[in-house]
Amino acid sequence: MKKNDNSLNFKLGSHEYVELKNLLKLMDLVNSGGEAKYIIKEGGIYVNGEEELRPGKKLRAGDTVTFDNHTIIIEA
Template sequence: MAQRVKIETEYIQLQQFLKLINLVSSGGEAKEIIQQGIIKVNGEVEIRRGRKLYSNDSIIIEDVDEFIII
């Protein structure tokens, strides 16, 4: 079951999202994880840390953890 993550703005950048869910503590860590190709946004591998995430976007990390932006 996907975890729902509420944001208060129109969108959130992928690197900020990873900090929000406490997966990383810095932008450098986020960059490393994102470049590993283990994150999918709406079913597609995403390697851009500035990728904007909007309401109803699905984020899957290592094909294990799934999050939905609300």
């Protein structure tokens, strides 16, 4: 994970994907999984420029998530 202004990188490592709700927790952008689910379902989180309302959305290398003035780039 590398921070550069409001741009963050998340490395999948040996995993094929990370779920959106888990990404927010792993990046310390929310305090709990319940909070992540609530925030996602309320709207305002974008995956590759499209609003995403599914907490279980699978994010893969190359995806970009925008949330609360942060841009997270998913890397392999």
